[in-house]
Amino acid sequence: xSDTLLKVDDLNVYYGNIHAIKGVSFEVxxxxxxxxxxxxxxxxxxxxxxxxxxxxxxxxxIEFCGKSIAGMPAHRIVRDGLALCPEGRRVFLQLSxxxxxxxxxxxxxMSEVGESIEKxxxxxxRLKERYKQVAGTLSGGEQQMLAMGRALMSxxxxxxxxxxxxxxAPILVDQIFDIIGDLHKAGTTILLVEQNARKALAVxxxxxxxxxxxxxxxxxxxxxxxxxxxxKAYLGG
Amino acid sequence: MLNYLIxxxxxxxxxxxxxxxxxxxxxxxxxxxxxxxxxxxxxxxAAFCASSYLGWPVPLCVLFSxxxxxxxxxxIEKLAYKPLRNATSLAVLITAIGVSYFLQNxxxxxxxxxxxxxxxxxxxxxxxxxGDITIPSVTVITVAASVIIMIALTLFTGMTKMGKAMRxxxxxxxxxQLMGINVNATISTTFAIGSGLAxxxxxxxxSAYPTLMPTTGSMPGIKAFTAAVLGGIGSIPGAMxxxxxxxxxxxxxxxxxxxxxxxxxxxxxxxxxxxxxxTGLLGKKITExx
Numbered sequence: 001x002s003d004t005l006l007k008v009d010d011l012n013v014y015y016g017n018i019h020a021i022k023g024v025s026f027e028v029x030x031x032x033x034x035x036x037x038x039x040x041x042x043x044x045x046x047x048x049x050x051x052x053x054x055x056x057x058x059x060x061x062i063e064f065c066g067k068s069i070a071g072m073p074a075h076r077i078v079r080d081g082l083a084l085c086p087e088g089r090r091v092f093l094q095l096s097x098x099x100x101x102x103x104x105x106x107x108x109x110m111s112e113v114g115e116s117i118e119k120x121x122x123x124x125x126r127l128k129e130r131y132k133q134v135a136g137t138l139s140g141g142e143q144q145m146l147a148m149g150r151a152l153m154s155x156x157x158x159x160x161x162x163x164x165x166x167x168x169a170p171i172l173v174d175q176i177f178d179i180i181g182d183l184h185k186a187g188t189t190i191l192l193v194e195q196n197a198r199k200a201l202a203v204x205x206x207x208x209x210x211x212x213x214x215x216x217x218x219x220x221x222x223x224x225x226x227x228x229x230x231x232k233a234y235l236g237g
Numbered sequence: 238m239l240n241y242l243i244x245x246x247x248x249x250x251x252x253x254x255x256x257x258x259x260x261x262x263x264x265x266x267x268x269x270x271x272x273x274x275x276x277x278x279x280x281x282x283a284a285f286c287a288s289s290y291l292g293w294p295v296p297l298c299v300l301f302s303x304x305x306x307x308x309x310x311x312x313i314e315k316l317a318y319k320p321l322r323n324a325t326s327l328a329v330l331i332t333a334i335g336v337s338y339f340l341q342n343x344x345x346x347x348x349x350x351x352x353x354x355x356x357x358x359x360x361x362x363x364x365x366x367x368g369d370i371t372i373p374s375v376t377v378i379t380v381a382a383s384v385i386i387m388i389a390l391t392l393f394t395g396m397t398k399m400g401k402a403m404r405x406x407x408x409x410x411x412x413x414q415l416m417g418i419n420v421n422a423t424i425s426t427t428f429a430i431g432s433g434l435a436x437x438x439x440x441x442x443x444s445a446y447p448t449l450m451p452t453t454g455s456m457p458g459i460k461a462f463t464a465a466v467l468g469g470i471g472s473i474p475g476a477m478x479x480x481x482x483x484x485x486x487x488x489x490x491x492x493x494x495x496x497x498x499x500x501x502x503x504x505x506x507x508x509x510x511x512x513x514x515x516t517g518l519l520g521k522k523i524t525e526x527x
Contacts, residue, residue: 054411078417090412092405102398103405107417110398154417 003030005158005189011060013050020046022213028191033184035192035200038210044193045087048160052084053077079107083156087163089147093136097127100135100146104153120149141172160191177203197234201225239370241492247376249484250383254438255461256476258431264471265407265427271333274458275340276432280306280439281449288356295358303436310432311425344451352450355443375444387477463507469520
């Protein structure tokens with residue numbers, strides 16, 4: 001298959017004395033959708049936050065495009081083409097929709113931004129209608145679209161999405177997953193963390209199951225969808 | 238009457254410039270830099286030394302003073318505040334008060350407590366005569382400077398990439414980092430701007446009230462902080478409005494009520510405003526959707 005974009009090996013992350021991530025290893029290849037599923041507190045978000053540079057690992061290696069990025073500050077890692085759309089959206093509520101998107105392209109030169117904004121508007125027409133509004137006035141679903149659009153603005157080679165469906169109505173969840181599918185078709189590599197295991201596995205090429213800081217199972221999306229232990233633990237029997 | 242109004246606006250404009258510095262730092266770094274008033278004092282001394290000892294022309298003195306304060310602001314932020322980035326706001330506040338006393342005592346060591354006679358650095362502009370009222374040149378310059386600074390800051394935070402990044406940092410440091418924004422550099426820049434403004438305020442303050450002492454900055458600092466809160470801390474036009482209102486109120490209280498009570502009246506006004514509108518006159522309530 002194609003090249004490995006992200007390779008995480010034997011990662012250990014602590015919150016003070018609490019050992020949150022215990023020797024996690026996984027990889028994402030160019031063009032794939034990979035998902036990490038697991039219960040609350042399994043370490044999914046911690047893993048993404050560590051890869052993005054917001055948290056520092058105690059030991060272990062993280063290689064992105066063959067370059068070690070473990071322990072690098074987050075603002076440098078974005079520059080290399082790795083974007084995280086964080087849990088809880090975290091759009092800038094007091095900035096306008098357009099300004100949020102501009103911030104997403106902070107690492108790029110201003111002259112290229114206009115074109116990328118148009119592309120994001122194509123993907124999320126709703127954002128175009130509201131480009132002048134401050135993000136705090138958007139609905140939850142619109143804020144999620146903005147957060148994803150903002151992450152895309154850095155032209156990432158790998159986009160990490162943390163719980164993009166959290167707190168959204170079922171119809172919006174479907175819409176968000178459709179967009180993830182579209183992004184993938186357009187060639188974006190995606191690392192997806194989800195509580196909604198069924199939908200995540202259905203869209204993913206490969207998946208890893210996290211349990212209390214360890215990877216306990218891995219396989220293709222459809223393999224895990226039909227795996228008995230996964231069914232029992234995450235898909236409601 | 239009109240004279241009091243003019244001197245009130247003049248004093249208020251100085252408060253406004255100081256308050257703009259306070260509000261910038263508070264708005265972006267979310268901390269109250271209580272040493273801000275003492276940076277003004279250092280700015281005053283820097284300009285004084287450049288002018289009286291070195292005999293430099295006014296523009297050079299002002300530039301020198303701004304440079305000294307900008308560097309001082311960055312150094313203070315690096316040494317005193319940056320290590321406390323994740324500490325409680327109370328710890329940062331106490332540190333800021335500590336920095337304030339530190340600067341005052343350093344100034345005491347270097348320049349002693351004897352007041353220095355500050356030269357008027359604004360008299361390159363002729364005073365304006367309106368009938369039988371004369372508006373002194375320092376007033377003209379101060380008002381003009383405060384308006385220009387307010388407009389420049391508004392444009393800077395609203396239109397430029399750096400300014401928008403500052404607003405992003407003020408809201409969510411983590412998310413700002415994920416955008417590729419260097420949070421530490423951004424906060425440093427904020428301090429540099431705030432301290433540069435403090436230098437301008439120092440020169441104007443000392444030009445209007447020409448006794449320079451190590452404690453020169455502390456009272457105007459507190460008043461300007463009051464002005465920033467009155468106008469709604471974090472808001473740029475709020476700092477301007479609060480400053481002018483406070484200056485005018487102080488001068489009128491001095492003229493018509495009591496010189497001794499004027500400070501008490503000023504702070505009483507703050508309390509009343511905060512009781513009625515806790516976010517200040519132009520402060521906005523932040524609405525959050527989670």
